[in-house]
Amino acid sequence: MAAIELRNVTKKFATADGGTYTALKDISLTVEDGQFCAVVGPTGCGKSTTLTLISGLESPSAGEAFVDGKPVSGIDTGTGFVFQQDAVFPWKSVLDNVSAGPRFRGADKAAARAQAHDWIRRVGLSGFEDRYPHQLSGGMRKRVALAQTLINRPRVLLMDEPFGALDVQTRSIMSTELLSLWDQTRPAVVFVTHDLEEAIALADKVVVMTAGPGTVKAEFQIDLPRPRVVQEIRFDPRFVATYERIWEALRDEVEQAYARTTAPAGLELEKAMA
Amino acid sequence: MKTGGRTWTRRRRLVIGLQVAVLVVWLGGWELAARTKVIDPFFFSQPSAVWSQILTWTTQGTSQGSLGEQILITLEEAAMGFVIGVVAGVVAGIALGRIRILADVFAPYIKVANSIPRIVLGSLFIVAFGLGLTSKVLLVIVLVFFGVFFNAFQGTREVDRNLMANAKLLGASRWKVTTEVVMPSAFTWILASLHVSFGFAIIGAIVGEFLGSDRGLGNLIKSAQGNFNQSGVLACMVLMAVVALVAEFLITRLERRLLRWRPPQHGDADLAVL
Numbered sequence: 001m002a003a004i005e006l007r008n009v010t011k012k013f014a015t016a017d018g019g020t021y022t023a024l025k026d027i028s029l030t031v032e033d034g035q036f037c038a039v040v041g042p043t044g045c046g047k048s049t050t051l052t053l054i055s056g057l058e059s060p061s062a063g064e065a066f067v068d069g070k071p072v073s074g075i076d077t078g079t080g081f082v083f084q085q086d087a088v089f090p091w092k093s094v095l096d097n098v099s100a101g102p103r104f105r106g107a108d109k110a111a112a113r114a115q116a117h118d119w120i121r122r123v124g125l126s127g128f129e130d131r132y133p134h135q136l137s138g139g140m141r142k143r144v145a146l147a148q149t150l151i152n153r154p155r156v157l158l159m160d161e162p163f164g165a166l167d168v169q170t171r172s173i174m175s176t177e178l179l180s181l182w183d184q185t186r187p188a189v190v191f192v193t194h195d196l197e198e199a200i201a202l203a204d205k206v207v208v209m210t211a212g213p214g215t216v217k218a219e220f221q222i223d224l225p226r227p228r229v230v231q232e233i234r235f236d237p238r239f240v241a242t243y244e245r246i247w248e249a250l251r252d253e254v255e256q257a258y259a260r261t262t263a264p265a266g267l268e269l270e271k272a273m274a
Numbered sequence: 275m276k277t278g279g280r281t282w283t284r285r286r287r288l289v290i291g292l293q294v295a296v297l298v299v300w301l302g303g304w305e306l307a308a309r310t311k312v313i314d315p316f317f318f319s320q321p322s323a324v325w326s327q328i329l330t331w332t333t334q335g336t337s338q339g340s341l342g343e344q345i346l347i348t349l350e351e352a353a354m355g356f357v358i359g360v361v362a363g364v365v366a367g368i369a370l371g372r373i374r375i376l377a378d379v380f381a382p383y384i385k386v387a388n389s390i391p392r393i394v395l396g397s398l399f400i401v402a403f404g405l406g407l408t409s410k411v412l413l414v415i416v417l418v419f420f421g422v423f424f425n426a427f428q429g430t431r432e433v434d435r436n437l438m439a440n441a442k443l444l445g446a447s448r449w450k451v452t453t454e455v456v457m458p459s460a461f462t463w464i465l466a467s468l469h470v471s472f473g474f475a476i477i478g479a480i481v482g483e484f485l486g487s488d489r490g491l492g493n494l495i496k497s498a499q500g501n502f503n504q505s506g507v508l509a510c511m512v513l514m515a516v517v518a519l520v521a522e523f524l525i526t527r528l529e530r531r532l533l534r535w536r537p538p539q540h541g542d543a544d545l546a547v548l
Contacts, residue, residue, distance in 0.1 A: 057439055077445045087440035091458040091535040100454070104445040134537035152444065 001069045003156055003188035004031040004054055009063035011049050023049045025213035026063070031205075033155075034186040038199035040250060041209030042257030047192040048084070049214070051158045054190065055079050067156055077105070080154030080187070082162040088133050088144050094120060095129040097144050101152040119147040122181065139170040143177075150181060157187040161194070175202055175230040183227070196250060200242055201230045208249045211257040218249045316504070323505040324512060331509065337497060338489050341513075348479050348491040349517060351407060355414020356475040363419045364464055367426025371460070372452055377427075384423075392416045393481055400486040410482035410490075417478040418471045422464060429463030430456055462536070465529045472521050476514055 011024040023046040031037040041047050052058040053065045056075040065072040067079065088097045099116035103109070120126060123143040133141050142162060149157065162178075163171045175198060182189060193199050199206050200222055208217045224238055233239050301321045307313045308320035315323065331341040338344060370377040395416055399409035433456050441455045483492025491510050498506025 055443060057443075075442050077443070079443065081440070081443045083436050083440060085436055087434075087436040089437060089441075089455065089458070100441070100446075101444040104441070104447070104450055104454075132535045134535070148444065 001033075002030040002066070003033040003035070003068060004037075004190060005029070005066040005069075006050065006053065007064050007066065009050075009053060009060045009065060011046070011053060011058070012061045022213040024053075024060075025215050027209075027215045029207060029216060031188045031190060033188055035205060036182065036189045036191065036203045037205045037207060038191045038193060038203035039207045039209060040193055040196050040199045040246075041214060042211050042250075042254045043194060043261075044257060045209045045212045045253070046214030047194075047209060048160050051081070051160050051190060051192060054156070055081050055158055057081075076156075077152070078155050080149040080152060080157045082142075082145050082149050082157070082159045084160045084162065084164055086133065086141055086145070088141055088148060090133050093130050093132055094125060094136070094144055097133070098147045098151055101148060105152070115151055116147075119151045122150075122184070123147045123177070138166055139174060142166065142174060146178065146181060150185065153185055154187050157182070157189045159189065159191045161192055163198070164193070171198070172201075172231045176228075178202070179226070179228060179230070196243065196246060197234060198230075200224075200239060200246065201228060201233050206246055208246060208253070211253045211260070217253065218246075220246050220249075316502070319504040319508050324508045327503075327505040327509040328512065336494055338493060344489060344491050344494050345513060345517065347407075347489050348476075348483065348514075351410040351479040351482065351490070352414055352472075352475040354407075355411040355478060356418055356472060358411070359415040359418030359475070360422050360468065360471065362415065363422025364426045366419075367423045367428075367464075368430050368452065368456065368460065371427045371430025372456065384420075388420050388424075392420075393478075396478075396482050396485045399482070405487050410479050410487070413482040414475045414478035417474040421467050421471045421474065425463045425467035426460055429460030432463070433459045461532060465525075465532060468525050468529075469522060472525060473518065476518055476521075480514065 006027055006029040009024055009027050010022065012020045012022050015021050027046075027050065029037075029039075029050070039047050039050060049058070053060050054067065054072065056072045056079070059073075067076055089100065092100065095113060095116055098119055099109075099112040102112035102115055107115070117126075117129070120129060123146055125140060125143050125147070128136065128140065133144065136144070145162070163174050166174060179202060189203075191199070191202060196206075203222055206220045206222060208220070209215065210217045220242070222242060224233060224236065224242070304313075304318075305321050308315040308318065328341075335341065336344060370380060393413070396409070396413045399412045403409040403412065437455050437459070438451060441451050446454060479490070480492040480495065483490040484496050487493045491514060495507055495510045498504075498510065
């Protein structure tokens with residue numbers, strides 16, 4: 001049984017001028033238990049929308065989303081979500097941020113804190129327990145967000161361009177660390193990104209989406225050996241070959257999406273989405 | 275760093291020097307104008323007369339009893355009404371901000387209540403509850419409540435959607451989302467409203483006493499006015515200004531304590547001067 005399944009899902013949003021905007025059109029996608037799946041596609045293709053549907057933050061207009069074979073209805077606490085923007089609580093210290101999950105789920109304070117200390121160590125933030133988020137760098141805040149999510153041991157982990165705001169070096173270091181953290185609990189992952197290199201370096205399977213309304217254009221199995229070091233894997237000839245193969249599929253979509261943002265028709269669409 | 279520090283001190287000294295100069299020119303000009311009969315001291319008093327009025331009251335007491343007692347009574351009314359008004363405003367604001375149906379039902383009533391000149395209720399309270407403490411406290415509550423309420427309501431509505439989604443996904447119940455996410459976030463708004471609200475509290479207490487009382491600073495103002503004692507009116511103003519400044523200082527301290535988690539704001543430097 002697949003950990004995550006989207007079955008013929010369509011998602012429409014109402015626009016400000018009273019029309020509807022179709023973000024996803026008839027998309028089907030499965031992620032096996034423990035599989036790391038990366039979703040790539042051009043800007044505005046509805047990548048992030050797939051995550052909100054799997055997490056239960058939004059519900060599909062047509063079709064159905066399943067987690068562990070059960071249809072998603074509302075937020076499921078077995079699902080972890082790492083947001084694109086900072087979503088750690090700015091008024092909580094690192095320790096309180098990381099222990100928030102267990103506390104929300106009814107663990108007593110001492111047990112939650114002990115668990116939090118362990119996860120803070122795993123993400124390499126020991127010694128920063130008492131800091132507030134604004135006192136940390138962007139990369140450190142991401143580590144807090146990871147620990148905060150992983151402490152709940154989600155069976156399904158959804159990540160929405162989590163490292164998008166980081167500089168290139170920090171980003172590849174964080175990616176490597178993400179892989180080793182993932183290896184500890186092995187949840188099924190859907191990792192949304194527009195960066196094909198990042199997608200190949202991390203994933204078992206790369207899904208290429210079409211320019212909006214988004215649907216699956218092609219899927220590629222990545223059989224690069226694990227454990228991987230993200231900083232170095234891009235020099236592997238197999239990586240380069242895989243990149244070329246997938247880029248072939250992605251290029252048209254990126255060009256199409258780009259043309260839309262520059263042509264007058266594209267401006268209309270942008271407005272509709274805003 | 276050292277030169278920077280020295281420049282800062284020099285600049286600070288200049289600012290303080292100029293501030294004192296403004297005060298001297300203003301008070302000195304007033305005193306001089308009164309002594310040379312450019313303005314009539316009977317109508318506009320003079321700083322030395324105001325000061326000697328304060329001294330007389332301090333040493334010989336007022337017609338209503340000792341000066342300290344009058345100040346304490348007014349302060350008691352203002353503080354009691356302020357605390358009750360703030361608590362009620364915060365509770366009502368958050369409740370209406372979080373529970374849609376309450377907001378929909380009460381919205382028109384609140385708009386009406388906010389548009390009437392509430393100070394007029396003072397007359398009603400005096401008749402209904404007598405010359406004592408109750409009528410003044412009620413007037414203060416009515417004045418304080420709405421400012422705090424609107425800020426709490428707005429603050430509740432403006433909470434970052436990502437933070438709410440994150441808390442829900444981490445397992446927070448609706449109540450936990452309110453206490454752990456909505457309230458800390460709305461506190462920034464609520465605390466900002468306290469500065470203005472305490473001013474309203476003092477106005478409410480004084481106007482209440484003015485409308486009908488046997489003690490307090492408002493009563494003192496009224497009897498000074500009755501005796502054409504303009505220095506007495508101004509002396510009360512000065513005393514209330516001192517009380518308001520002390521309260522402002524305490525509120526700023528409280529604000530800093532509660533908002534420790536925030537990165538330093540640009541406005542803080544200006545507040546520090548105050």
